[in-house]
Amino acid sequence: MSTPMPRPRTLLAMGRDTASRIVDDDVRARLDRVADVVPGIVADDFSRPETAAALGETEVLLTGWGCAPLDATVIDRAPRLRAIVHTAGSVKPFVTDACWDRGISVSSAAWANALPVAEYTVAAVLMSNKRMLHFRDALRAQRARTDWYEGYSDVGNYRRTIGVIGASRIGRRVIELLRPYDLTVRLYDPYLPADEADALGVRAVGLDELCATSDVVSVHAPELPTTRRMLDRRRLALMRDGATLINTARGSLIDTKALVEELVTGRLHAVLDVTDPDPLTPDSPLFDLPNVLLTPHIAGSMGTEMRRMADSAVDELARYAAGLPFAHPVLRDELDRAA
Structure with a gap:
């Protein structure tokens, strides 16, 4: 017994x-x-x-x-x-x-909490490249079918470049989930050996290059003194016209004032599950900008x-x-x- x-x-x-x-x-x-x-x-x-x-x-x-x-x-x-x-x-x-x-x-249980964050991120990547928010608003305004193909040659996920910041649990899971798609993934992580990037099937690049060459930039770095506002005014300016910034990590990793200035012009798009400050002040432009998808820290487990x-x-x-x-x-x- x-x-x-x-x-x-x-x-x-x-x-x-x-x-x-x-x-x-x-x-x-x-x-x-x-x-x-x-x-x-x-x-x-x-x-x-x-x-x-x-x-x-x-x-x-x-x-x-x-x-x-x-x-x-x-x-x-x-x-x-x-x-x-x-x-x-x-x-x-x-x-x-x-x-x-x-x-x-x-x-x-960080590994378990990482899974829904990665899933949220991948959904945001695919949705952003299809410009779903834009087409939703346009359809609401026009209330009729029109030629949605005219003038949208840059829409879609085929051969787009996705920049992942941080080879964290979440960052690695995002890379894994993106593999079935016809996307090019680039990774920035100063602590990651080159052979590990090769094993992940991605190209390791510097942060400036990642910002300048990605159609979508997704942030998965930890909140540390060295990462505070790592996406500052200069790096945000490096991003391509029409690119999307996704942040499911911490709001402090991005210079919010500089990001708002870029978003107000319409040059960039953003999917933000975290902000700085958190919560935002009620008068923040982020609540109303049509090129921003703002969610209340729901990417993690719920x-x-x-x-x-x-x-x-x-x-x-x-x-x-x-x-x-x-x-x-x-x-x-x-x-x-x-x-």
Whole structure:
């Protein structure tokens, strides 16, 4: 008779709204099979007495959006803590040096959150090259069929050049999803060895060349001091007339004022799921420009896609309980270049 797998004492540490979206009844049933979850507590504030008491017996933190920082004070209250399993992407907002110094293992569902972002991006690439927003508005205005082929020789996806900024999880997935199409993909990533670009089937180029030669530029770089406003006024001016800029990464990577100036002229198009500032001020021209598709940070997991992240986290908990290494570990020395 086999010995039952031990169930590590696990505390949910996330915003209460996040918990209600991530841990539905099905996920909770799976979770209870692999973990001994502290009942009745969602730790959105580690200073509460009931949370502090629960920390003392916790071996694994199951974290999510809204998790408070795990600083030295919190870590000192959790002498049995051995692992953090994150149900979302970046752990930077709450995993501190105190966690790494303790030797706590960290896992993230960033791979799962990357998938819908890449899918959104590919849809935006294909839609942008077909000028769907333009034709929608023209059809609404004219209310009649006309010769849509006249004057639109530059519309379409055949042999277009797509510039991907950043060989991140999302950037690599975008490249993979674009392979079936008759597109040329160029990549900028200063940390990527040339042989890896070859393996991805793309041509590595400098950022200026990518901006100047791409019909669509898609941003997938992390938010770092060195990437702030990497697409500045000069680089935006390098972009081809009629080119599209897609940003699903962070708004701070683009000089918003310079981008607005370009978009107001109609020279460029943009698909923006993130902005700087975020949220925009109500009087921002980005809300009303016909050459801008503005969405409220929906490219990442939402709705049914939240379940993929939850399933990933439960799978990681099961691996931990079985004494196996995480399938999706977060490593301290990689965080400097991660989103």
